[in-house]
Structures are given as structure tokens and as C-alpha cells.
Amino acid sequence: MVKKILMASIVILGVFLVLSSGAMASSGKMWNHHASPWEYLFNDKMHDGHHEFKVAGQLNENGYPEKINGFMYISYNDEGEAIHGTDRVGWKVHGIFANATYNGGSAEYLWTVISEDVPKAQGYVHWHPLDGKEDKTIAEAYPGYFLKHTAVESFYFLPQNRWVHPGIDYDIHNDFNTSL
Numbered sequence: 001m002v003k004k005i006l007m008a009s010i011v012i013l014g015v016f017l018v019l020s021s022g023a024m025a026s027s028g029k030m031w032n033h034h035a036s037p038w039e040y041l042f043n044d045k046m047h048d049g050h051h052e053f054k055v056a057g058q059l060n061e062n063g064y065p066e067k068i069n070g071f072m073y074i075s076y077n078d079e080g081e082a083i084h085g086t087d088r089v090g091w092k093v094h095g096i097f098a099n100a101t102y103n104g105g106s107a108e109y110l111w112t113v114i115s116e117d118v119p120k121a122q123g124y125v126h127w128h129p130l131d132g133k134e135d136k137t138i139a140e141a142y143p144g145y146f147l148k149h150t151a152v153e154s155f156y157f158l159p160q161n162r163w164v165h166p167g168i169d170y171d172i173h174n175d176f177n178t179s180l
Helices: 002-027
Strands: 051-055 067-076 082-084 088-102 111-114 124-129 141-151 155-157 162-164 176-179
Touching: 051 088, 067 155, 082 155, 088 124, 111 124
Parallel strands: 111 176
Antiparallel strands: 051 067, 067 082, 067 088, 088 111, 088 141, 124 141, 155 162
């Protein structure tokens, strides 16, 4: 009898541990207000308000990290739709440094990058400048990062009016084209 109770307790404990570890994994890293080591900023109030990054690579000749890793956070509104926020991780984000030329705010693609600078790994569909998108001069080059967003769970993302599912998000922001 004692063995049956012990065995049942072990099974119940195992189920509890599996379920709680799954819940912890889906909730991800908590927002940390850019505390170390997540202090790498884009100096873009809107972007930095729902992203946290840390340096993941060596500095290049201009003093910028070659790679950054981090998270894009979401919150849920009263209707259960995800919005930019700080409540939970929506995406894991990896960045690779590159310069891009500004094409203007009304262009279909805001940025032009050199083909050989585009990361060979799949998923780097968004390029984001340091210091934000405001006050840029057409045809000038700016430093920034190719960003790959990998969703950690399914949710409806209201700012883009679309469903997001776990895995590489190829639809996050396709905002650059390439030149030879």
C-alpha cells in the first residue's frame, strides 16, 4: 500500500513538474527595465520601450557590437489581443550589424542594404537603425541591425492585424531591399 501511495505521489509530482516547466517556458524572460546585461539600447524611445538586448559578439571597427540578442515584449489588451508592451516575451530576437541607406519615409522599402551584408541564415527580414527612424536624410547610410524575430507562442498581434505562431516570423517587418 505504501509503495502504491509513493508511486502515485511520484507520478503526480512528475506531471506537476512537466506542466509547471511548460508554463515557465512559455512565459519567458521577464521585462528587466534594461538592467545588466540587457542594457544595449537602440536610442529609439519606441523601439527600446518593448525590446531588451545584450551584446553577443565582438565590437566592430566603429565600436558597435557585431551581434546582439534579446527579446521583444508584448502585453495583452482587454480583448486578449497582443500589443507592444512589457508583460511577457512575444519573440526572441537576434541581430547582426550592418549599415543601410535611407530611401525615405514614403518608400515601400525604407532601407537599401548591400546584398553581401544580408545574413545568410534565414529569418533576418527586418533592418532597424540605431537612433530611430526619425530625422534621417535620404541616400545617407546609417548603422543598425538585421533582426530575426522568433515567436515563442501563438497570439493575435493587433499592431499588424495578424496572427503570429511559434517559430521564425517572416512577416514582422519586411522593410529593406538589396543593391549589388
